[in-house]
Amino acid sequence: MVAEDLERLHRQSPEEARQSTLKDVAIAIRGLEVGFGGSPIIQDLDLDIYRGEVIGIVGGSGTGKSVLMRTVIGLNKAQAGSVWAFGEDFLTLSYFEQRRIEKRWGVLFQQGALFSALTVAQNVQVPMREHIRGMPQELMDEIASMKLSMVGLPPDAAPKLPSELSGGMKKRAGIARAIALDPEILFLDEPTAGLDPIGAAAFDDLIAHLRKTLGLTVVMITHDLDSLVTVCDRIAVLADKRVKLVGTIDDMLESDHPWIREYFHGPRSRAAGVGKR
Amino acid sequence: MGQSAAIGNQPRISQDRTDGSATLQAGGAWVATNSPPLFESLKALSFHKDEPILVDLNRIDRLDTAGAWLLYRTVRDLRAAGHDVEYRGGTEEQMSLIEQATAHDALCLIEPPEPNVAIRMLEDIGASVMRVGGQATASLAFVGLLMETLWRYTSKPQRFRLTATVKQMELIGLNAMPIVGLISFLIGIVIAHQGAYQLRLFGAEIFTVNLVVTAVLREFGILLSAIIIAGRSGSAFTAEIGSMKMNEEIDAMDTLAISPMDTLVVPRFIALVVMMPLLTFYADVVGLLGGGLISWLSLGIEPMQFLERTHDVILGWDLGVGLIKAPIFGALIALIGCYEGLATEGSAESVGHHTTKSVVESIFMIIVLDAFFSIFFTTIGV
Ligand SMILES: Nc1ncnc2c1ncn2[C@@H]1O[C@H](COP(=O)(O)OP(=O)(O)OP(=O)(O)O)[C@@H](O)[C@H]1O
Numbered sequence: 148m149v150a151e152d153l154e155r156l157h158r159q160s161p162e163e164a165r166q167s168t169l170k171d172v173a174i175a176i177r178g179l180e181v182g183f184g185g186s187p188i189i190q191d192l193d194l195d196i197y198r199g200e201v202i203g204i205v206g207g208s209g210t211g212k213s214v215l216m217r218t219v220i221g222l223n224k225a226q227a228g229s230v231w232a233f234g235e236d237f238l239t240l241s242y243f244e245q246r247r248i249e250k251r252w253g254v255l256f257q258q259g260a261l262f263s264a265l266t267v268a269q270n271v272q273v274p275m276r277e278h279i280r281g282m283p284q285e286l287m288d289e290i291a292s293m294k295l296s297m298v299g300l301p302p303d304a305a306p307k308l309p310s311e312l313s314g315g316m317k318k319r320a321g322i323a324r325a326i327a328l329d330p331e332i333l334f335l336d337e338p339t340a341g342l343d344p345i346g347a348a349a350f351d352d353l354i355a356h357l358r359k360t361l362g363l364t365v366v367m368i369t370h371d372l373d374s375l376v377t378v379c380d381r382i383a384v385l386a387d388k389r390v391k392l393v394g395t396i397d398d399m400l401e402s403d404h405p406w407i408r409e410y411f412h413g414p415r416s417r418a419a420g421v422g423k424r
Numbered sequence: 425m426g427q428s429a430a431i432g433n434q435p436r437i438s439q440d441r442t443d444g445s446a447t448l449q450a451g452g453a454w455v456a457t458n459s460p461p462l463f464e465s466l467k468a469l470s471f472h473k474d475e476p477i478l479v480d481l482n483r484i485d486r487l488d489t490a491g492a493w494l495l496y497r498t499v500r501d502l503r504a505a506g507h508d509v510e511y512r513g514g515t516e517e518q519m520s521l522i523e524q525a526t527a528h529d530a531l532c533l534i535e536p537p538e539p540n541v542a543i544r545m546l547e548d549i550g551a552s553v554m555r556v557g558g559q560a561t562a563s564l565a566f567v568g569l570l571m572e573t574l575w576r577y578t579s580k581p582q583r584f585r586l587t588a589t590v591k592q593m594e595l596i597g598l599n600a601m602p603i604v605g606l607i608s609f610l611i612g613i614v615i616a617h618q619g620a621y622q623l624r625l626f627g628a629e630i631f632t633v634n635l636v637v638t639a640v641l642r643e644f645g646i647l648l649s650a651i652i653i654a655g656r657s658g659s660a661f662t663a664e665i666g667s668m669k670m671n672e673e674i675d676a677m678d679t680l681a682i683s684p685m686d687t688l689v690v691p692r693f694i695a696l697v698v699m700m701p702l703l704t705f706y707a708d709v710v711g712l713l714g715g716g717l718i719s720w721l722s723l724g725i726e727p728m729q730f731l732e733r734t735h736d737v738i739l740g741w742d743l744g745v746g747l748i749k750a751p752i753f754g755a756l757i758a759l760i761g762c763y764e765g766l767a768t769e770g771s772a773e774s775v776g777h778h779t780t781k782s783v784v785e786s787i788f789m790i791i792v793l794d795a796f797f798s799i800f801f802t803t804i805g806v
């Protein structure tokens with residue numbers, strides 16, 4: 148049932164894919180191939196990301212989840228295929244047209260990627276300063292404070308430099324910067340890795356809340372089974388260089404692909420209460 | 425009476441007043457990109473004292489957190505001023521956004537607070553003094569540690585990283601040959617040319633050879649090589665080691681019981697101490713070539729004649745004086761480069777700062793030492 152779904156995407160014409168991104172699809176990835184010289188890391192990958200959904204991307208270490216995300220947002224070069232977003236093929240756009248679309252999404256990198264010379268609060272202000280002409284400093288200070296509080300950072304972290312923060316705090320600061328301008332799509336690369344379980348749960352709540360209030364579409368690479376169960380509407384499994392399966396957690400549990408079975412029926416998944424259903 | 429401010433054609437805020445109470449009518453797109461004009465027009469609103477106010481959200485098409493924040497802060501300030509304020513007509517999502525703003529109203533410091541100027545000046549002076557003192561001890565400790573590491577190799581030679589050292593020799597020495605050669609050649613030409621011009625006034629053109637030989641061998645060969653290497657390799661040492669420090673790679677080495685001294689500092693130090701004299705000798709030769717060429721072209725001193733004359737002049741200490749300085753300058757560049765690299769902390773800015781410092785300090789020390797040597801060698805008469 149679900150595998151057929153991917154088959155359908157694969158057969159769509161470019162025009163159909165483009166049209167779909169003007170309606171209920173936020174991003175349509177078709178026939179994507181990425182490699183770094185040797186054999187490709189990702190090949191013939193098809194995936195639809197629906198508007199307003201939280202989609203979790205899982206896969207073993209080194210299967211190319213980060214590479215997929217970096218390619219979709221235009222940081223890695225694709226050898227073939229297209230990424231449709233807002234009715235345009237993002238990968239074929241010129242540099243400046245890409246910047247225009249990039250304002251509509253926010254990204255949290257696996258390592259946080261905060262600007263090391265700026266304080267945490269200044270990091271959050273960077274997108275406002277760069278993209279909104281004439282924003283009063285007072286308002287920027289207030290909004291930066293609000294975003295930092297929204298991601299659960301204590302006020303005394305705001306004037307610190309990133310090098311003075313713990314790993315989990317850097318993650319939160321990175322998210323605050325990613326949501327500074329209320330993007331439509333949020334890309335998160337392992338957001339809850341390095342957070343304590345309570346912090347991770349609070350973070351899941353935050354994502355669910357932002358999604359609900361802002362109508363945000365969230366693409367979340369994660370290894371955290373709790374996040375997958377609690378906030379993700381759908382899960383896409385990356386295996387054998389492509390999206391092997393996409394669907395709900397129940398679809399995952401029914402699958403007989405060995406890696407998916409192992410992942411969703413292993414001891415950790417039972418601890419997370421997944422296998423019980 | 426109504427006062428209205430339409431901003432662009434997108435977000436709107438207008439004010440209506442009916443007997444005793446005021447309505448604030450918000451409409452359009454209340455989103456981050458529209459926040460500057462909204463901020464201004466919200467500031468311009470004025471109300472009668474203590475009148476109740478209704479904030480009507482009915483006509484808002486789009487609201488994001490920035491818009492919600494603007495609404496919330498307006499209402500908060502109005503309430504603080506004694507007005508009775510109510511929201512009306514907001515959808516559930518909009519009200520939830522405003523709740524978010526309410527819940528996260530905690531203005532924090534954006535930068536660490538700056539103390540007042542006088543105190544800061546005093547503090548800066550104190551900090552500089554402490555820093556100079558600290559640096560002096562730290563750099564002495566660094567030299568000591570390096571010496572100890574080198575001493576240990578006498579009993580455990582297998583700890584010495586030959587491959588890394590040879591690799592550094594290639595990077596420092598071999599790859600620098602084109603640029604060192606070119607610059608020495610040009611300087612040889614310049615000295616010969618200027619010298620010939622002046623000496624011709626006395627009819628003593630032939631002494632151009634003496635001038636070139638002395639200047640190139642004693643000073644220019646070594647000085648130019650050292651300055652180029654400080655800019656080229658000293659900076660690279662600091663930047664490389666600094667980035668590794670920033671990335672916690674140095675800490676990782678420590679925890680793996682691998683000494684950064686063994687893996688990073690000693691190979692660079694040895695490579696530079698060995699390569700510096702070789703580069704200097706090469707620079708000397710190429711500088712003399714440049715001088716010889718000009719002597720031949722503009723003074724008509726035949727190459728053989730130049731060589732013979734050089735041979736006569738060179739019997740003294742000229743070459744030795746230059747070459748003695750080479751390993752010392754090399755050691756200095758390596759020490760400063762590695763020390764500054766290890767002194768880097770945390771940020772990309774710090775890497776840049778220490779790299780600059782490394783190059784400036786190296787060149788400064790080279791020139792100071794060179795002056796010192798110059799006086800020393802003249803005094804002892806070589
Ligand atoms: N810039 C690059 N050059 C060459 N190979 C790369 C590059 N970036 C990634 N790779 C390779 O691509 C593969 C996928 O890497 P990627 O970082 O996407 O893994 P991942 O699925 O995100 O793993 P993890 O869960 O550990 O983060 C790896 O084999 C990696 O070695």
Ligand SMILES: [Mg+2]
Nearest residue numbers: 212213257336
């Ligand atoms: Mg990754």
